[in-house]
Structure formats: structure tokens, C-alpha cells
Amino acid sequence: MNPDLAIFSKRVFVNGELKPATIFIKSGKILDLTDGLAQPPDCKFIDAGNDIVMPGLIDAHVHINEPGRTEWEGFYTGTMAAAAGGITTIVDMPLNSSPVTTTPEAFELKLAAAKDKVHVNCGFWGGIVPENVNDLEPLLKSGVLGIKSFLVHSGIDEFKNTSIKNLKSALPLLAKYNLPLLVHCELELDNPAAKLLDEQPQSYSAYLKSRPKRWENEAIDALIEICWDLPTKIHIVHLSSSEALPAIRLARRTGLPISVETCPHYLYFDEENIPDGNPLYKCAPPIREMANNELLWRALENNLIDFIASDHSPAPANVKQLDSKNLKTAWGGIAGLQFSLPVIWTAAKKRGATIADMVKWLSANPATFLNLDHRKGKLETGYDADLVIWDPDAAFVLKKEMVHHRHKISPYIGENFCGLVKQTFVNGHKVFDDGQFFNLNQGEIILNK
Secondary structure, three states: OOOEEEEEEEEEEEEEEEEEEEEEEEEEEEEEEOOOOOOOOEEEEEEOOOOOEEEOEEEEEEEOOOOOOOOOOOOHHHEEEEHHHOOEEEEOOOOOOOOOOHHHHHHHHHHHHHHOOOOOOOEEHHHHHHOHHHOHHHHOOOOOOOEEEEEEEOOOOOOOOOOOOHHHHHHHHHHHHHHOOEEEEOOOOOOOOHHHHOOOOOOOHHHHHOOOOOOOOHHHHHHHHHHOOOOEEEOOOOOHHHHHHHHHHHHHHHOOOEEEEHHHHHOOOOHHOOOOOOOOOOOOOOOOOOHHHEEEEEEEEOOOOOOEOOOOOOOOOOOOOOOOOOOOOOOEEOOOHHHHHHHHHEEEEEOOOOHHHHHHHEEEEEHHOOOOOOOOOOOOOOOOOOEEEEEEEEEOOOOOHOOOOOOOOOOOOOEEEEEEEEEEEOOOOOEEEOOOEEOOOOOOOOOOO
């Protein structure tokens, strides 16, 4: 069988190491890999030189917001930005679209909205809210990859927060379908320091104090407790508080099926260097102090945190309150889908991280979490031909004109990064090359079957 495409590089990540190799691609799959340079006749050939060739990134936490809030971010722009960032698979959250994805009917609307607009592969999370706690099974049967919940106000009234009691009642059904429960872990507890934000709405320190680590810690403790009662896959999204790590470590050591993600912004930014009056840095849970974030890095390096996801949650400038600079009323969310690879590599290489670490955190472990590791997350014969070619040594300043999100606003703009995405291939098709897009709408809709 003749391949459609062959890609050679002196640095292909295969079987846990970088080495010269040629990848042969046929009909969207990796047909074969061979050591060294091999250029077959009658086949398109790409020589990537010394650039890294590795599995495409998988981002398990993205807010696309279509239908209903496409002006915030839609499938077309969101998946284009993903492709520009070397991301070949995303999973869309059940909010902030309208309707939110909490019923099979709303999920059908979501699928219809995505039709002919996905330039990378796309799966979907469903949502649990008080209204559907007792009627969750039809949604689980519809093809969602799992269920997302909030223990605190989500930011939009359409997606109401659930109680620990609600989640406990849903666990047997999730266990039946072997699907994970994803939880935004904050419990809104009494917090006298919250009044500081009323008095100083532009102060980042005041915003940080309004959402203390204790909110995360106690939410995670409560989740661990219900997981003891019925061991079911529970996933902690966007971990920000390092104080929760000991409890997570203990739970994992005793065999509880709890997984954890953190985000690039918690690993790259820190409270000490965030200016007041700039809502671009506002997210929930908040970006915390440097010492806290150092402990997140250690947990990632020690495999206590499983992987990194962007939690891309963009909004227009007026919703982000960029004029008023009001951190209390601004939308909480970081726009960063496109930048995970250079952000993490820039910070990680200073710590001695390797390309193997990057693959683990951004591709292989997310694939395992999503039950896609039989076909994604590594370069291997028979696997999907999703891959990224990038230069780990290329330094650049992120400029507004390089951003492919719907809105060109992000706290990452103006930062100096290392690690430039050259080309992205989705299902064997080149969709991004040196700032240009090709062969769009090659993404596959991923459903749980």
C-alpha cells in the first residue's frame, strides 16, 4: 500500500525518544514508521529538518460557546486557533453556549452548530445541573464523553451549580457508563475578605482574596469523600490551590480514580507580577502566588497532576470590562487556546523539562483520560495521523496579529516565548503551515459510542 504522505525529521518523538525517522501516512492514519530517512517514489514528501515532530496536542478543556454566544468564540475561529497552536483535538465544555449542553436536545443543537466548522477533532462534555440530576441517562447515551459540574456559580445563570448531594446521586449512573465526572472545585464559604473587592474593584490582590484556597480545598475534600462511598472516575478541572495536593495524593495512593488537570496560566503567571486593573488575568479559581504555583509544577513533574488543559474561556472586550478595569464584574476566563505549547515549553524548559514531558502533559495523558489512547497521543502504526511540527528553539514575541481567536485579547500578548509551531496535521491533512491555513474542516466529531 503506497502512502499519501511521508514526513521526515531528525527529531521525531517515537517510543519515548527523539530520533531521525520517517512517518508514512495513508487515509488519515499512520501507515508505518521507519528509522532514518526514507523517501518513497510517487509520494508527497516533507523534510522537517531538525524540527520536532510529535503527536498533536489534545486540549480537554475548551469553551467554544456556540451556539448562542458565538460572538465570544465559535467553532470556526476556536478550532482555527487550536490548529495554529499545534492542537489536533479539543473537547468542548457544556457552557457558555446557549442553550447549555444539559439535555440530548441541546447536544443535538451543539452538533448542528459544529457541522462543517471544525478544523481539528472535537469531542464534547455534557453538563449536570439541578434540573437534570434525575434525568441524566439520556444525555449520557447521546455521545458526550463525560459530565461537567460546578460547585459554585458558573458565571452564567443558565448553568446552575450543583450540590455535593446532587453529585453523589449521579455517581452510580456515571459508573454504569464508565464516564468521568468533571468538577469545578470551589465551595462558596464564608469569607470576610470578600468585602475588599467591593472597596477595591481594580485590585488583583483583593480579587485573589475573594476566592481563597480554602474554597478549592474543601470542595476537593468533599469530592474525595463521595468517591470513597462509590469509587467513580472524578476529574478535578483547573487545579489552582497547591494546598489540595496532599489530600489528592492520599486519595490516589489508596486507589481512588481521581484525576487532575491544571492550566498554563497557573504555571506561567503569578500574583506577584499581575498588574491591578487588568481583567485579562481574571479567572476562577484565580492565579495564585509564585510559591503556590511552584508546588503545582512539582506536582506535575511528579505525576500527581495528570495533564495540562487551556480552559480557554474568551469573551469580548466589553464583557471583560477592559475599559472599567473592574475585576469584580469582569468575565472570569483566560483566552489562551492557541498558546499552550509555547507557554508551557517556555516555562518548562527553564526547569529542565524534556520533549517527553511535553508529550506526556499535552498529548499522551489527555488521550488516556479521554479513552482515546488506542488511536491518539502517540506516533505509532495504525494511530490517527494527528501531529505537530515545531521548532523548540525559535524565540518570538506574541503579537496581536498572530492571534487566531475571535477576539485578539489575551494576557499572553506581548510575552516573549520559545517554541514556534510550524505545521499541524489533522487526520493526515496539513491544516496549518507557517501562519497560513489549508484543507480546513478536516476535524472529526468524537462521540462516546
